[in-house]
Amino acid sequence: KNEVEQSPQNLTAQEGEFITINCSYSVGISALHWLQQHPGGGIVSLFMLSSGKKKHGRLIATINIQEKHSSLHITASHPRDSAVYICAASSMEYGNKLVFGAGTILRVKS
């Protein structure tokens, strides 16, 4: 079992739909990161959170420390949101190095 698990692996949505990507982790964390990766590889940090909820534009990230679970929500999805979304844990067990999930491939159709 991977230390950071994401679901779903693949997600296709219609433009305008509300999207949720889930992340569960088994390691002790100091922070949970949500990252976006476009074709070509570059990774952009969307959120870093250790408790509660953060919002940036149409993106919302939540974390439940007790349940070791985080979600990334996209409201009013748009084709330009199509990308790979990766959650990564800053793991206290590994000196705060990032442990990554496998990613969720999101495709938003117009």
Next chain:
Amino acid sequence: ETGVTQSPTHLIKTRGQQVTLRCSSQSGHNTVSWYQQALGQGPQFIFQYYREEENGRGNFPPRFSGLQFPNYSSELNVNALELDDSALYLCASSRDSSRTEAFFGQGTRLTVV
């Protein structure tokens, strides 16, 4: 724009050769981490450097080595390349190794033939 640049963007090497990948971090970022991302998978931690010293290593053989320089640049060196080394190599920098945001470069796509 993350302020982290990697070079080259793409590279093709032959099995058995050696390769050096470079990363230029933001000024003041004392920590740089390198990751390997195989196709369809999440990145895997290779190693981290903090103030020019190795500060943790993942499950990679010794032929993967690194350097960090005082000017916030760093290198990843891979000797005796194998076909399975074909991947996207990412560097990420941050101010320190604790709870600070990491900034990623665009990656170097290495193909070993």
